[in-house]
Each structure stands twice: as structure tokens, then as C-alpha cells.
Amino acid sequence: MDAVTEATAIAGQGLAGNVDRSRRRQITIISLEAWDRMMTGLGDAAPPSSRRANLMVSGVNLEETRGRILRVGSVRLAIGGETTPCERMDEALPGLRAAMTPDWNGGVFAQVLDDGIIAVGDGVRWDDDSVIPNGAR
Numbered sequence: 001m002d003a004v005t006e007a008t009a010i011a012g013q014g015l016a017g018n019v020d021r022s023r024r025r026q027i028t029i030i031s032l033e034a035w036d037r038m039m040t041g042l043g044d045a046a047p048p049s050s051r052r053a054n055l056m057v058s059g060v061n062l063e064e065t066r067g068r069i070l071r072v073g074s075v076r077l078a079i080g081g082e083t084t085p086c087e088r089m090d091e092a093l094p095g096l097r098a099a100m101t102p103d104w105n106g107g108v109f110a111q112v113l114d115d116g117i118i119a120v121g122d123g124v125r126w127d128d129d130s131v132i133p134n135g136a137r
Contacts, residue, residue, distance in 0.1 A: 003049060006119035009075045009112045015054055023111075024080050029070070030107035032058040038099040050092035051100075053083070053107050057124045063104040065126075070110065073122030077110035 008016040014026035030053040039045050048056050060070065062079075070077045085106040089097040100106035 006117050007054070009077075009114065009116050009118055011112050011115050014112055015118075018054060025083075025109040026111050027055060027077060028053040028083050028107055028109050029055045029057055029062065029077070030083075031060065031062050032056055034062070034103070034105045034107070038096065038105055042093060042095050042099055044093055046093040046096065050089070050096070051107065052088070055118065060124055060126065062108045065104075065108060069113070069127040070124065071127055072118050072124050073116065074114065075116040075118050076113040076127065078113055079108050079110050081109060083107045083109050 009027070010016055012026075018027075030048070030051050032048075035048050035051070035056070055072065057070075057072065065079045066081045068079050070079060082104045083106045085097045085100040087097065089100060089106075
């Protein structure tokens with residue numbers, strides 16, 4: 001994964017230029033806090049790009065958030081569920097896959113509800129009335 005300072009979100013599709021997406025898994029998200037805990041627990045460090053997530057956020061807990069709506073800047077993301085880590089995680093750092101399993105440490109996948117630009121430094125918050133609109137699942 002190549003880090004960028006901004007990306008274009010396309011409602012119902014995902015991020016422009018991202019070829020690894022499906023109808024349900026249009027964008028993947030991991031939290032900085034979970035990543036830091038895993039690296040501390042493993043006593044090693046791997047770059048966050050090892051996770052191969054589209055977006056790293058800070059200040060929100062992603063655990064048990066299926067059905068909630070996360071707002072990143074002006075873009076709303078409907079959380080579809082937990083992202084299951086694959087064997088490639090252990091190629092990046094031995095033990096990383098197992099470290100991602102508890103507490104949704106591996107992050108979440110979501111559907112993009114709004115067109116817009118997501119940029120480094122954008123605010124991240126939960127929508128108070130987090131209800132996934134019909135058809136977003």
C-alpha cells in the first residue's frame with residue numbers, strides 16, 4: 001500500500017483507484033491506537049501499511065461497531081463488520097495475525113455513503129444517529 005495525503009471517496013464504490021473492493025467491502029479502516037497496542041504487545045514494529053487497510057483513523061474505537069456510521073471529514077462510512085486478517089499479516093510480522101484477532105484489532109470494512117475527499121487530518125467521529133440506510137449492506 002502506498003500512503004497518500006488524500007483520496008477520493010465514491011458513494012457505493014469505495015476509493016477512486018482502489019481495485020481491491022467489493023459491494024460490501026468498499027473501504028477498510030484500522031485505528032492507530034489498536035495498531036500501536038499490537039506493536040507494543042509484539043515487541044516489534046511494522047509499518048501500518050503492512051495491514052493493507054485503506055484508512056487509518058485515530059480517536060475512535062472500532063470494536064463492535066457493525067451498523068454504525070463513521071464520519072471522516074464530510075464522508076460517511078457505514079461499518080459493515082470486522083475485517084478478518086489473512087496469513088499475509090504473519091509475513092509482515094510473525095504473530096501479527098493472531099494479535100489482530102481479539103477486540104476487532106484488525107479493523108473494519110465499510111461502504112461509502114457520500115462522494116467526497118478524505119484527507120490526512122480530517123476529523124473523525126461517530127454520527128449520533130448511526131443507522132445504515134436501506135440497501136447499504
